[in-house]
Amino acid sequence: MSSNNNEWRSAAVSTGTTIIAVRYDGGVVIGSDSRASMGGEYVSSRVINKVVQVHDKIFCCMSGSLADAQAVTNAVIHKLNFHSMQMGEPPLVQSAASIMREFCYNHRDELSAGFIVAGWDRKKGAQVFDVSMGGMVVEQEFTIGGSGSTYIYGYVDAKFKPGMTRQQCVTFTTNAITLAMDRDNVSGGVVHLAVVTESGAERQLIPGNKLPVFQRI
C-alpha cells in the first residue's frame, strides 16, 4: 500500500497529453491540454503549453516525455531557422516534419516523444503531419496524439468533415480536447489553441471554466 505512494517522486515528467491538429482550406488549428504529470499521480504543472512555435507559420505539439520533447523541439527550431536562412524564404511544413523525423528516427532508442507538426507554407498551403515516436511521418487532414487521444478517436472520426470553416475547426478541436481531458487522468487544465494562416499565427487560451460542458453527473 504505502509502497505505491512515493513512486511518483522518481518518475520522469511526462506529458500525459492530448494534442490535436486539423487543417481547413486556408489554415490549420492546433490544440493541446496543459497538464504535465509525474508517475500518473502528481501534476507537476497545470498550465504547461505543449503547442510550440518552431517557425513563423509552423507549430509543433509535444507528447511523451517532456524532456525529450523539449530537447527535440529546440533542436528543430535551431535547424529550421538555419535552413530557412539558407533558403532565403520561410521553410516548408514538409521540411519541418522531415527535420523532426530525422531526430526521432536516428535517436529512436534514446527518445520517447511523439509530435504533430502543422502550419502553412506558400507551396502547399495548410498541412498537418503526424511524426510518431519511432520516426514515421504521415500527412493527414487531422490527427490526434498523446494518452488522452485514445478516448476521443470515436468523437473525431464521427465529427470530422472535410471542408469545415475555421470556426468549425476551432469548435471541433476544443470539444475534442475537452472530452479527452474529462476522461484521461493525465490530461487536463486549460486548452491551448493556435491558428495558423497565410497572414500569420494567433494563439488562444481557453480557461477551464470556459470549456464546453458535456455531462453533469
Next chain:
Amino acid sequence: MSSIGTGYDLSASTFSPDGRVFQVEYAMKAVENSSTAIGIRCKDGVVFGVEKLVLSKLYEEGSNKRIFNIDRHVGMAMAGLLADARSLAEVAREEASNFRSNYGHDIPLKHLSDRVAMYVHAYTLYSAVRPFGCSFILGSYDEDDGAQLYMVDPSGISYGYWGTAIGKAKQAAKTEIEKLQMKDMTCRELVKEVAKIIYIVHDEVKDKAFELELSWVGEVTKGRHVLVPKDIKEEAEKYAKDSLEEEDDSDEDNM
C-alpha cells in the same frame, strides 16, 4: 598573351603582387581549351547544348557524355577537364540527395549551386590540392519556381543567368545567345536555336567531327531532366544545318 606568374603561380595558396591567384586563372584556361557548352533558360524550361568533339572514329557513339543528371529535376553541362567535372557531378548528386533526405523536398537550384560552388572554392585555398579545371552550367525546372539556370566556374563563384556559354567559343556563343528573346520562347522553339548556335560556333577548320549533345528540363518534360528525344533532336539539327546553308547562300549573293 597571358602574363607569366613567375614564382607566384606555383600554388593556389599564393597571391601575386597585383592580387591574382594564378592557379585559379590557369584552371580557367583549361576550360577555355575545351569545346563549347551552352545553357539557355526560357519561359517554361532550360535547354543545354554541348559541342562534343569526337577525337577518334573508334569511339562508341554517345561516349564521354558531357551532360549529367544531378537529380530528377536538375541537369549539368560542363566544359573543361571531364574527369574533374565527373567528380563534381558526384558531389552535386550527394548534396541533392542529402537535402531531399533531410528536408523532404527537391533541392532548390540556387542552394545546390551555392553548395557546389563552395566546394569548388575550397580547392582554391590550399597548396596541397589543385583547383578544379572545369566550369559547369546547372539548370532545373519546377512548377512553383519555374526555370532556373546557374553557372559555376573554377574560382568557386556562381551566378544565375538567362543564358550562358563556356568553353572555347563562349564569346561567339554569348553573342548569338544575346540575340534571342528567350523570355518569350518555349523549350520546343529554344531547342532548335540551341542546336543552331552550336553549329554556328563550331569551327569546321580546326575541329573536324563533332557530336551535338542536347538535353532539356521543363514543362515539356514534366520537370524531369532528360536528353532531347531522337526525333526532336534530328529536327533541331536539320534546322541548324539549313540555317547555316542559308547564311552561306546569302554571303555568296553579296559577292
